Amino acid sequence: MSQTVFGKIARERVSDRVAAEILRLITSGDLPPGEKLPAERQLAEMMKVSRVSIRAALQRLQGQGFVSAVQGGGTRVVSATGDTEPALTELVRIDRSNLHDLAEIRSNLEVWAARRAAENARPKHLEEMAASLEAMASPERDAHERALDDVAFHLAVARASGSAVYLHILTVIRDILTEMLDYHRYELFGTPEDDAAVLAQHRAIFDAIEAQDASGAAEAMDRHLSWVLEHYRTPEGAAAPASRSDAAE
Amino acid sequence: MSQTVFGKIARERVSDRVAAEILRLITSGDLPPGEKLPAERQLAEMMKVSRVSIRAALQRLQGQGFVSAVQGGGTRVVSATGDTEPALTELVRIDRSNLHDLAEIRSNLEVWAARRAAENARPKHLEEMAASLEAMASPERDAHERALDDVAFHLAVARASGSAVYLHILTVIRDILTEMLDYHRYELFGTPEDDAAVLAQHRAIFDAIEAQDASGAAEAMDRHLSWVLEHYRTPEGAAAPASRSDAAE
DNA sequence: TAGGTTGAATTGGTATTACCTTTAGACCGC
DNA sequence: GCGGTCTAAAGGTAATACCAATTCAACCTA
Numbered sequence: 001m002s003q004t005v006f007g008k009i010a011r012e013r014v015s016d017r018v019a020a021e022i023l024r025l026i027t028s029g030d031l032p033p034g035e036k037l038p039a040e041r042q043l044a045e046m047m048k049v050s051r052v053s054i055r056a057a058l059q060r061l062q063g064q065g066f067v068s069a070v071q072g073g074g075t076r077v078v079s080a081t082g083d084t085e086p087a088l089t090e091l092v093r094i095d096r097s098n099l100h101d102l103a104e105i106r107s108n109l110e111v112w113a114a115r116r117a118a119e120n121a122r123p124k125h126l127e128e129m130a131a132s133l134e135a136m137a138s139p140e141r142d143a144h145e146r147a148l149d150d151v152a153f154h155l156a157v158a159r160a161s162g163s164a165v166y167l168h169i170l171t172v173i174r175d176i177l178t179e180m181l182d183y184h185r186y187e188l189f190g191t192p193e194d195d196a197a198v199l200a201q202h203r204a205i206f207d208a209i210e211a212q213d214a215s216g217a218a219e220a221m222d223r224h225l226s227w228v229l230e231h232y233r234t235p236e237g238a239a240a241p242a243s244r245s246d247a248a249e
Numbered sequence: 250m251s252q253t254v255f256g257k258i259a260r261e262r263v264s265d266r267v268a269a270e271i272l273r274l275i276t277s278g279d280l281p282p283g284e285k286l287p288a289e290r291q292l293a294e295m296m297k298v299s300r301v302s303i304r305a306a307l308q309r310l311q312g313q314g315f316v317s318a319v320q321g322g323g324t325r326v327v328s329a330t331g332d333t334e335p336a337l338t339e340l341v342r343i344d345r346s347n348l349h350d351l352a353e354i355r356s357n358l359e360v361w362a363a364r365r366a367a368e369n370a371r372p373k374h375l376e377e378m379a380a381s382l383e384a385m386a387s388p389e390r391d392a393h394e395r396a397l398d399d400v401a402f403h404l405a406v407a408r409a410s411g412s413a414v415y416l417h418i419l420t421v422i423r424d425i426l427t428e429m430l431d432y433h434r435y436e437l438f439g440t441p442e443d444d445a446a447v448l449a450q451h452r453a454i455f456d457a458i459e460a461q462d463a464s465g466a467a468e469a470m471d472r473h474l475s476w477v478l479e480h481y482r483t484p485e486g487a488a489a490p491a492s493r494s495d496a497a498e
Numbered sequence: 499t500a501g502g503t504t505g506a507a508t509t510g511g512t513a514t515t516a517c518c519t520t521t522a523g524a525c526c527g528c
Numbered sequence: 529g530c531g532g533t534c535t536a537a538a539g540g541t542a543a544t545a546c547c548a549a550t551t552c553a554a555c556c557t558a
Contacts, residue, residue, distance in 0.1 A: 013320075013540065039509055050542045055510085056308050063312020071262075071510045072550030075447050101412040105358065163350040169418075262511065288538055299513045320539045321521030473544090 001233065014049055015056035021047070022057060026066055026077055036066070036074045106173050107225040109156065109166065114205060114221035117160035118214040125160035129153060136199055146195060153202055157221075160209065161234050263298050264305035270296070270328035271306060275315055275329055276413050278404075285323045286316070329420055350425070355422045356413065356474040360405065363454060363470035367463040374409035378402060378455050385448055395444060402451055406470075409458065450476065 025031045037043070040058070046049040060076060061067045090135040117125070136149035137139065158167050201224040208216035275282045286292070289307070292299040318324040323451060327369045366374070384390065385398035407416050450473040457465035 015540080041509080052541060052543085056304070056540085058510095059305050059308030060312035063309035069510060072508075072549065074509060074550085096414070098414045101414045105361065105415060105418065108357055108361050110356065112354065130551080163347070165347045165350045166354065167353070264511080290538080301512055305511080318539065319521080320519065321522085321537080323538060475511085 013056075015053045015060070018043075018049060018053055019057035019060055022061060023066065024139070026080055029080070031077050035077050037077065039074065042148060078248055102173060102176065106170070107222075107229065109170060109173075110157070110225060111218050113158055113161040113166055113170070113219045114162070115207065115214045115218040116163060116166075118156050118209045118212050118217035120162040121209050121212075125156060126206075126210055128156040128159070129180040129209070132156060133199070133202055133206060135230050136195075136202070150198070157205070157209070197227070198224075264302045264309070264490060266300055267292075268306035268309055271310065272315065273413075275326055277406055278329070278416065282325050282326050284326050286326065288323065296330075329417070343352060351422055351426065352478070354420070355426070356471075356478065358422075358465050359406070360411040360470045361456065362407055362412070362415055362419070362464040365412060365415070365465045366406050367409040367458045367466035368460050369459075370409040370458050374405060375407040375455075375459055377408070378458070381405060382448070382451055382455060385451070386393060389481060398453075399447070406454070406458070433497055446476070448474075450498075459484055 013172050022031075031037060038046065040051050040054050043054045047054070058069060060069060062069060065079055068078045105249065132149045132152040136146055136153070142148065158170050161167075201220065201236070204220040205217060205224060208220050271280075271286070280286060287295065289300050289303050290305045296303070307316060307318060311318060315326065316324050316327055317327045381398045381401035385395055385402070390398065407419050410416075452467065453469040454466060454473060457469050
């Protein structure tokens with residue numbers, strides 16, 4: 001039991017050697033992101049292995065987020081660091097109803113964050129929120145800019161909460177939501193009345209946070225998100241928050 | 250250019266469909282970590298696709314860290330969340346106060362899940378919960394086993410919520426909490442009175458879910474977690490829930 | 499000539515078949 | 529029991545053929 005002298009044998013698959021070699025070229029910078037690597041048939045011949053092994057290696061590298069293959073197009077390097085958070089994204093991609101859950105969970109977290117923000121907000125955070133409110137109130141902002149202001153406000157609240165963990169989780173969720181919504185080409189629209197309502201709700205949240213009224217802030221945020229979810233609910237229901245509600249805020 | 254009649258075709262790789270299906274089984278809990286999945290040849294026949302496609306799917310899942318294959322041995326599930334959260338783990342490792350935030354966020358999510366569970370629970374989920382309750386009530390269970398029963402109950406609620414997204418996020422958070430707490434060698438203890446109180450609270454949650462009382466379930470869960478957080482709060486405050494509250498439940 | 503169209507070459511994706519290497523369990527003899 | 533052997537099963541590799549999407553240059557039309 002105490003014979004630690006014996007490590008496990010190297011035992012390496014051919015496809016592992018291939019993957020290691022390609023990965024080495026990627027991380028060393030020889031194959032920068034965007035670069036198209038040789039065709040599978042060429043790689044197979046160059047490395048003197050079967051195409052099966054080449055494909056096995058590339059499949060794993062795809063799973064790790066280093067490369068991306070398009071039928072007929074080729075295989076390209078997409079990242080030198082490898083993305084790892086495709087799990088949640090994949091989950092949502094599989095079943096659209098998960099998108100609704102995710103939006104709901106996010107709402108929950110935002111309410112929690114509002115409470116925390118009321119307790120912890122510092123002057124610079126309040127300034128940040130005020131700035132985005134002012135920008136959003138400006139009449140010459142178009143719909144797109146307004147959406148960005150919207151995001152900025154919610155981000156300011158997140159920062160004011162003083163929780164790095166929350167900021168991280170929220171960012172992950174937001175990325176997924178925007179990616180999925182962009183993918184489905186959702187447009188962000190709102191009537192002037194809607195914009196006014198959103199602005200008023202934001203102001204209520206801000207006032208409560210500024211007054212360090214934790215419960216009030218939580219309630220205001222809850223009202224706001226409920227309004228958004230309700231207001232932009234789509235007929236089919238499942239993909240309800242398919243609107244600015246999630247893409248923007 | 251304005252021919253919007255033609256949406257883009259579903260075009261999906263066979264191996265993607267296979268990977269999605271397997272991933273669904275993993276994230277839903279049907280294939281828990283450690284479980285060995287059917288042989289490639291069997292999967293190929295069951296899904297009516299070639300072994301090549303099965304392997305392509307498994308290679309990608311390996312790259313994502315969900316499964317692990319060894320020649321001659323088989324393919325096993327190693328994680329239900331993949332390689333997702335290294336960033337979040339690092340965040341917590343750097344600043345212990347983040348641990349408290351994470352525990353608080355988890356509480357929030359559990360309350361939400363309890364509400365959802367009351368709305369969606371199916372017989373098998375109720376049975377699962379009842380089983381863990383019964384086990385926990387048994388006098389001959391020691392502290393360690395009791396903690397496992399505790400986890401089982403909360404996991405059953407999570408599954409009953411019917412939200413794969415929630416199950417995923419909760420698992421990630423739980424893994425981080427247990428890892429961090431185990432790392433600091435926290436012991437899980439509780440007086441018999443405490444155990445009785447926890448059991449009673451679990452029963453209350455179960456009853457509400459069984460009665461499909463969403464608000465009641467949410468309140469019961471909230472009371473339970475508040476009690477746990479309060480009861481096991483440590484003097485230093487920051488890492489407050491450093492006890493069975495997070496490691497176990 | 500400019501610009502769109504076509505079509506063959508290229509490239510990744512899937513299927514089929516065959517064989518090798520390792521693992522795991524049954525079996526057997528000492 | 530203990531160790532060894534045998535064997536069926538599982539994953540890994542190879543070779544070949546064909547499918548499907550993309551690319552791009554030759555081609556054709558206005």
